[in-house]
Amino acid sequence: MRKGRLIVISGPSGVGKGTVVKALMEREPEIRLSVSATTRDMRPGEIDGVQYYFVSHETFEQMIAEDSFLEHAQYVGNRYGTPEAPVDRMLAEGRDVILEIEVQGGLQVMQRRPDAISVFIAAPSFKVLGERLRGRGDTDEEKVLMRLQQARTEYLVAPQYHYIVINDRLEDAVSDIQAILRAEALKTEHQQHLLKEAL
Amino acid sequence: MRKGRLIVISGPSGVGKGTVVKALMEREPEIRLSVSATTRDMRPGEIDGVQYYFVSHETFEQMIAEDSFLEHAQYVGNRYGTPEAPVDRMLAEGRDVILEIEVQGGLQVMQRRPDAISVFIAAPSFKVLGERLRGRGDTDEEKVLMRLQQARTEYLVAPQYHYIVINDRLEDAVSDIQAILRAEALKTEHQQHLLKEAL
Numbered sequence: 024m025r026k027g028r029l030i031v032i033s034g035p036s037g038v039g040k041g042t043v044v045k046a047l048m049e050r051e052p053e054i055r056l057s058v059s060a061t062t063r064d065m066r067p068g069e070i071d072g073v074q075y076y077f078v079s080h081e082t083f084e085q086m087i088a089e090d091s092f093l094e095h096a097q098y099v100g101n102r103y104g105t106p107e108a109p110v111d112r113m114l115a116e117g118r119d120v121i122l123e124i125e126v127q128g129g130l131q132v133m134q135r136r137p138d139a140i141s142v143f144i145a146a147p148s149f150k151v152l153g154e155r156l157r158g159r160g161d162t163d164e165e166k167v168l169m170r171l172q173q174a175r176t177e178y179l180v181a182p183q184y185h186y187i188v189i190n191d192r193l194e195d196a197v198s199d200i201q202a203i204l205r206a207e208a209l210k211t212e213h214q215q216h217l218l219k220e221a222l
Numbered sequence: 223m224r225k226g227r228l229i230v231i232s233g234p235s236g237v238g239k240g241t242v243v244k245a246l247m248e249r250e251p252e253i254r255l256s257v258s259a260t261t262r263d264m265r266p267g268e269i270d271g272v273q274y275y276f277v278s279h280e281t282f283e284q285m286i287a288e289d290s291f292l293e294h295a296q297y298v299g300n301r302y303g304t305p306e307a308p309v310d311r312m313l314a315e316g317r318d319v320i321l322e323i324e325v326q327g328g329l330q331v332m333q334r335r336p337d338a339i340s341v342f343i344a345a346p347s348f349k350v351l352g353e354r355l356r357g358r359g360d361t362d363e364e365k366v367l368m369r370l371q372q373a374r375t376e377y378l379v380a381p382q383y384h385y386i387v388i389n390d391r392l393e394d395a396v397s398d399i400q401a402i403l404r405a406e407a408l409k410t411e412h413q414q415h416l417l418k419e420a421l
């Protein structure tokens with residue numbers, strides 16, 4: 024059976040990457056989304072093991088010590104990490120697995136798993152990104168400016184990703200990622216078994 | 223204006239690459255097809271400058287001497303070549319240009335223009351390739367076997383192409399190439415100008 028592919032999707036806060044990933048998974052229901060572990064508090068409506076695995080700081084430290092994470096990072100005072108075992112299990116079952124993670128973690132995954140496909144989702148412009156951040160109810164202008172500052176830094180990391188998708192129209196961004204996944208499978212290094220079969 | 227992209231499409235005789243390219247151009251009418259020069263005789267119904275530029279051996283030699291070809295090759299006793307100037311003109315106009323050429327020429331283009339996107343079209347199996355060759359009226363079994371032998375050698379060159387598309391169902395092969403062209407445009411090296419605009 025064909026092994027699944029690891030897909031890293033990153034992008035600044037407010038760019039709409041959660042919406043893009045959700046729409047992508049509706050179109051490609053066989054893709055799996057990795058669930059991260061976090062030390063942050065559970066919010067109302069969240070379920071342990073669905074949005075996140077909610078763990079204590081001690082458990083998180085122990086998982087680091089046991090090298091259980093594909094990546095882990097600190098973000099606004101809390102820790103986030105991708106447990107490696109469930110991802111590898113899904114990949115072994117032939118499922119493509121999406122990691123929707125911050126650039127800190129994205130780069131770690133690319134180093135640890137050079138075969139991962141990496142996509143950075145960018146906004147059409149910083150003006151639009153600012154509008155989206157304000158539009159989702161971030162009324163504290165200082166926080167918006169801090170997020171925009173953070174986004175600028177993340178854009179400096181973007182050139183280390185394989186692909187950059189501009190999330191202007193949602194439909195187009197999703198189709199872009201579908202095209203990337205289809206084209207990646209056609210790369211010669213993944214197709215040579217077909218030539219062997221033919222010969 | 224965005225510069226066009228050079229797209230090399232090769233594949234064995236009988237694989238249906240002409241049909242794939244024709245169907246692709248119907249879906250993507252802004253793509254241009256390069257016209258080759260050849261020393262072979264014009265066949266009934268062919269028009270000079272449409273299927274080929276029909277030139278004498280002397281003219282062909284002179285074009286080689288003037289380094290006017292993007293690639294040139296010998297095939298079954300005749301010479302074929304891609305004049306570089308018209309291709310560069312179309313690229314400068316922002317058009318993607320397809321070169322539908324044999325592997326001999328394909329490798330030359332990849333060396334001369336490392337930014338070219340290269341796609342090798344393969345058959346689902348040699349059995350199918352044989353059937354297609356016979357089905358298109360090649361009743362001389364020895365010629366079919368010679369073409370299959372030639373195809374086997376071309377498959378040894380296929381790993382030097384970026385992508386391998388299996389022409390099983392025509393629709394799928396065309397969609398594969400569309401996905402490749404879409405994904406190639408999203409590669410980070412082609413998208414960095416967008417990040418600069420955003421910053």
